[in-house]
Amino acid sequence: MSTLELxxxxxxxxxxxxxxxxxxxxxxxxxxxxxxxxxCGKTTTLRMIAGLDEPTSGEVEIGGxxxxxxxxxxxxxxEERRLGMVFQSYALWPHMTxxxxxxxxxxxxxxxxxxxxxxxxxxxxxxxxxGLGGRQPHQLSGGQQQxxxxxxxxxxxxxxxxxxxxxxxxxxxxxxxLRFEIKDLQRRLGVTVVFVTHDQSEAMAMSxxxxxxxxxxxxxxxxxxxxxxxxxxxxxxxxxxxxxVLEGVVESSGSESCRVRLSGLAGQPVVDCRGAVAAGTRxxxxxxxxxxxxxxxETTGLVSGKVTRVTFLxxxxxxxxxxxxxxxxxxxxxxxxxxxxxxxxxxxxxxxxFAQGPRNG
Amino acid sequence: xxxxxxxxxxxxxxxxxxxxxxxxxxxxxxxxxxxYFCVLPLALLVKHSFQGGDPFASYRLVASRAANWSALKGxxxxxxxxxxxxxxLGVPLGWLVAATDLPGARSWRSLLALPYVVPAYIxxxxxxxxxxxxxxxxxxxxxxGLGAPALPVSIYSLEGIIFIEGVxxxxxxxxxxxxxxxxxxxxxxxxxRVSGAGPVRVWLDVTWPMVRRAAxxxxxxxxxxxxxxxxxxxxxxxxARPPVxxxxxxIKGYIDLHTTGGFRQATALSAVxxxxxxxxxxxxxxxxxxxxxxxSRPAGRKxxxxxxxxxxxxxxxxxxxxxxxxxxxLALLISSLxxxxxxxxxxxxxxxxxxxxxxxxxxxxxxxxNSFLLAASAATLAVGVGGTLALMQARGGLRWGWVxxxxxWLPYAAPGTVLAIGAILAYTGAWGINLxxxxxxxxxxYAAKYLALAYRMAAAGIEQxxxxxxxxxxxxxxxxxxxxxxxxxxxxxxxLVAAWFLVFMPSFGELTMSILLFGPDTPTLGTMLFELQxxxxxxxxxxxxxxxxxxxxxxxxxxxxxxxxxxxx
Ligand SMILES: Nc1ncnc2c1ncn2[C@@H]1O[C@H](COP(=O)(O)OP(=O)(O)O)[C@@H](O)[C@H]1O
Ligand SMILES: [Mg+2]
Numbered sequence: 068m069s070t071l072e073l074x075x076x077x078x079x080x081x082x083x084x085x086x087x088x089x090x091x092x093x094x095x096x097x098x099x100x101x102x103x104x105x106x107c108g109k110t111t112t113l114r115m116i117a118g119l120d121e122p123t124s125g126e127v128e129i130g131g132x133x134x135x136x137x138x139x140x141x142x143x144x145x146e147e148r149r150l151g152m153v154f155q156s157y158a159l160w161p162h163m164t165x166x167x168x169x170x171x172x173x174x175x176x177x178x179x180x181x182x183x184x185x186x187x188x189x190x191x192x193x194x195x196x197x198g199l200g201g202r203q204p205h206q207l208s209g210g211q212q213q214x215x216x217x218x219x220x221x222x223x224x225x226x227x228x229x230x231x232x233x234x235x236x237x238x239x240x241x242x243x244x245l246r247f248e249i250k251d252l253q254r255r256l257g258v259t260v261v262f263v264t265h266d267q268s269e270a271m272a273m274s275x276x277x278x279x280x281x282x283x284x285x286x287x288x289x290x291x292x293x294x295x296x297x298x299x300x301x302x303x304x305x306x307x308x309x310x311x312v313l314e315g316v317v318e319s320s321g322s323e324s325c326r327v328r329l330s331g332l333a334g335q336p337v338v339d340c341r342g343a344v345a346a347g348t349r350x351x352x353x354x355x356x357x358x359x360x361x362x363x364x365e366t367t368g369l370v371s372g373k374v375t376r377v378t379f380l381x382x383x384x385x386x387x388x389x390x391x392x393x394x395x396x397x398x399x400x401x402x403x404x405x406x407x408x409x410x411x412x413x414x415x416x417x418x419x420x421f422a423q424g425p426r427n428g
Numbered sequence: 429x430x431x432x433x434x435x436x437x438x439x440x441x442x443x444x445x446x447x448x449x450x451x452x453x454x455x456x457x458x459x460x461x462x463x464y465f466c467v468l469p470l471a472l473l474v475k476h477s478f479q480g481g482d483p484f485a486s487y488r489l490v491a492s493r494a495a496n497w498s499a500l501k502g503x504x505x506x507x508x509x510x511x512x513x514x515x516x517l518g519v520p521l522g523w524l525v526a527a528t529d530l531p532g533a534r535s536w537r538s539l540l541a542l543p544y545v546v547p548a549y550i551x552x553x554x555x556x557x558x559x560x561x562x563x564x565x566x567x568x569x570x571x572x573g574l575g576a577p578a579l580p581v582s583i584y585s586l587e588g589i590i591f592i593e594g595v596x597x598x599x600x601x602x603x604x605x606x607x608x609x610x611x612x613x614x615x616x617x618x619x620x621r622v623s624g625a626g627p628v629r630v631w632l633d634v635t636w637p638m639v640r641r642a643a644x645x646x647x648x649x650x651x652x653x654x655x656x657x658x659x660x661x662x663x664x665x666x667x668a669r670p671p672v673x674x675x676x677x678x679i680k681g682y683i684d685l686h687t688t689g690g691f692r693q694a695t696a697l698s699a700v701x702x703x704x705x706x707x708x709x710x711x712x713x714x715x716x717x718x719x720x721x722x723x724s725r726p727a728g729r730k731x732x733x734x735x736x737x738x739x740x741x742x743x744x745x746x747x748x749x750x751x752x753x754x755x756x757x758l759a760l761l762i763s764s765l766x767x768x769x770x771x772x773x774x775x776x777x778x779x780x781x782x783x784x785x786x787x788x789x790x791x792x793x794x795x796x797x798n799s800f801l802l803a804a805s806a807a808t809l810a811v812g813v814g815g816t817l818a819l820m821q822a823r824g825g826l827r828w829g830w831v832x833x834x835x836x837w838l839p840y841a842a843p844g845t846v847l848a849i850g851a852i853l854a855y856t857g858a859w860g861i862n863l864x865x866x867x868x869x870x871x872x873x874y875a876a877k878y879l880a881l882a883y884r885m886a887a888a889g890i891e892q893x894x895x896x897x898x899x900x901x902x903x904x905x906x907x908x909x910x911x912x913x914x915x916x917x918x919x920x921x922x923x924l925v926a927a928w929f930l931v932f933m934p935s936f937g938e939l940t941m942s943i944l945l946f947g948p949d950t951p952t953l954g955t956m957l958f959e960l961q962x963x964x965x966x967x968x969x970x971x972x973x974x975x976x977x978x979x980x981x982x983x984x985x986x987x988x989x990x991x992x993x994x995x996x997x
Binding site for chain 2: 117118119144145146147148150151152154155156158160161162171172175176216219220223229
């Protein structure tokens with residue numbers, strides 16, 4: 068267990084900057100996710116922590132030890148960083164048994180064969196694969212292979228555990244199961260975890276904090292609930308959870324909030340939004356599907372629209388509503404399901420406004 | 429593709445102290461050996477050919493001799509003829525074994541490709557028993573046995589040389605065609621059938637256009653291979669009437685003069701012959717043999733039903749194999765077992781006496797030992813250096829990594845004769861190193877010549893291993909060298925073993941370079957066989973030929989065994 072500090076970390080290939088100014092402190096025992104769309108530099112950042120890639124600028128410190136600092140000529144080889152890592156492809160060695168795979172890090176440290184076997188067996192027990200040490204990796208299912216990779220990464224009690232999209236090759240059910248197993252292991256062992264994923268639900272389910280990345284830069288850092296409720300910008304709002312992104316003109320503005328008249332929708336919708344945007348300017352408005360409610364009877368100041376699709380999801384109903392030229396997405400309580408073709412008057416319980424700037428992407 | 433490119437650069441990076449690390453040291457040694465053994469000889473050869481006050485003096489001298497022009501004409505004639513024969517044999521045979529329900533198609537494919545691993549000069553020696561003017565067994569069968577009017581077809585002729593070269597290079601076309609046929613999406617041919625085309629039309633309109641390129645590439649390889657070939661014209665050419673001379677034998681003739689002038693003309697002729705290497709990459713690419721090491725593809729296509737032609741096709745394939753490959757090898761075997769060749773076939777004439785006599789000669793023991801030692805060392809060296817270079821190219825993250833491939837291929841593309849002349853220039857006195865007359869000289873030439881085969885095979889193996897396999901070992905605590913030795917090498921072991929035999933087999937019976945480089949203490953099986961054949965004792969020569977063929981076929985069987993049939997012939 069140990070802290071991890073990344074200072075102004077950067078990586079570029081020629082003039083192409085892949086990661087820029089990545090600055091973050093990760094506490095001992097913390098579970099942090101790098102979340103962002105594919106190609107945003109998550110893997111590159113993780114590989115720089117691991118020592119599999121060298122930064123072109125900035126510094127990496129693991130447990131107070133400087134391991135990468137190109138400006139100071141410091142580079143500690145990956146084998147000397149005492150890390151555990153799980154690769155997207157599992158990277159189990161086909162010429163070794165499952166037990167030998169798990170025991171290999173100990174072998175490299177000169178641990179005797181007996182102790183190695185015992186430790187490997189213990190680790191396999193821990194990941195619910197007790198007794199499978201004699202198998203060949205290819206004899207295991209995908210989920211089991213992933214567990215072996217996890218056991219191998221944890222066997223020497225690493226300071227930091229790095230996980231690069233470890234669940235993306237598994238089917239949905241297994242993914243969910245393993246999420247909790249990984250989380251559980253982390254809590255029990257108290258290891259610091261950096262988890263790379265492009266799947267927001269994975270990140271939200273597991274992380275103490277999420278670092279949202281885009282185009283090689285950090286966009287926002289915080290606990291999942293905070294990112295969901297208080298996204299720093301439209302990108303974060305859209306990337307975490309479902310969001311209706313609308314446009315409007317700010318009518319009046321307070322210190323923490325503003326009132327916005329939505330454009331492009333049927334009715335005369337006016338919503339109160341969190342976020343201060345100057346009166347008279349245009350703003351982007353984010354409304355989560357679960358924040359719409361149906362207002363029976365009233366129409367003034369509300370969105371009106373026609374239900375175009377209703378999907379029953381058990382605990383709730385997913386509705387699409389056409390209003391003006393736009394399509395809204397609603398998550399309504401299962402009991403209050405409208406019918407296809409109904410005209411609804413909608414009110415937003417919660418909305419966030421962002422000033423419209425020069426958009427970057 | 430882009431993913432692979434990324435891994436190449438995103439692979440394991442050297443640490444700051446990278447140049448002192450053991451892995452970097454191994455890499456530096458491999459590059460050093462590559463430059464010294466593969467690049468230097470050919471560079472010196474070209475340089476030497478332009479030496480003197482008038483840089484073109486050697487060329488002028490060479491051009492002024494009519495004999496050289498006739499050698500050039502001989503080379504071009506033999507090579508064109510051989511390429512044509514290889515094409516005419518390889519295209520139908522390749523199609524038959526790959527696309528049709530020919531009985532035993534897989535075995536036929538291996539059998540027909542046998543000349544790929546057996547040296548052509550051994551075939552030539554075999555044929556001398558069958559078709560020499562009057563004494564040849566086939567000639568005698570025709571004239572005495574069948575009472576045909578004396579019409580001896582002699583293998584000692586231009587046509588004979590062309591025939592043998594064509595047969596021995598036909599596997600290049602056969603394999604190229606067979607693999608091209610397998611790459612065709614069967615739906616394309618089926619679509620043509622459904623559109624109303626008959627089988628012949630389908631072949632002409634769909635199959636052939638997709639196979640043509642590979643077939644022509646194979647024929648070009650046969651052409652270049654024949655240009656570079658020494659053994660067959662050397663065995664048969666001098667006794668032909670009129671004698672057949674080609675560039676390789678002419679170069680050997682200049683070397684045998686043992687004069688400075690002779691050597692300079694040899695280098696000039698070699699530089700001309702080296703031009704053939706320029707066409708080599710094109711031939712490799714179009715024939716598809718640069719991707720051959722990927723192993724055979726799963727056969728997903730439904731074989732074309734030959735119907736009533738099946739028996740005829742079988743007979744044809746059998747006849748071709750029998751006449752081109754089986755018969756000369758059988759002739760060698762029989763003649764090696766005949767106590768007195770002149771006495772004809774009879775049980776009393778059968779004996780192992782030649783084996784006994786040959787193997788008791790100290791020279792033969794020496795040659796056998798040398799050939800084994802050289803082939804095994806060359807194979808080990810080529811796999812070590814080739815594997816390291818392939819690794820550097822794939823994982824080194826080197827900006828100049830791409831140059832390694834053409835450099836490793838250079839000696840393979842160059843005719844053996846040319847490489848040997850370069851080796852003489854490079855290793856007899858340059859920088860105080862004189863390897864002349866030592867086994868080192870031969871080892872350097874063999875390893876350089878066949879490095880490319882090991883390199884390609886190793887590269888194909890490494891390509892199949894995702895870099896994260898080694899990275900996982902690094903994270904686990906392994907140094908770079910250890911991650912390579914304990915993770916990568918075991919994972920590509922099959923490829924490395926195959927690579928070893930791919931170098932061992934041609935080295936074991938090598939003649940072209942050996943004949944120029946061997947000394948009194950360093951005979952090889954190839955050089956000894958050649959001398960016995962030319963001067964004293966054909967029976968003893970056939971004993972050695974049988975030994976060479978047996979070892980090569982055994983090696984080939986071993987590769988097939990070890991690789992589960994993926995590699996070897
Ligand atoms: N060796 C390289 N050369 C050039 N660009 C690279 C290289 N490696 C990665 N990149 C680029 O860096 C960006 C980030 O890649 P990566 O970190 O793998 O993204 P992520 O893991 O977030 O999907 C991508 O746009 C990729 O094209
Ligand atoms: Mg990634």
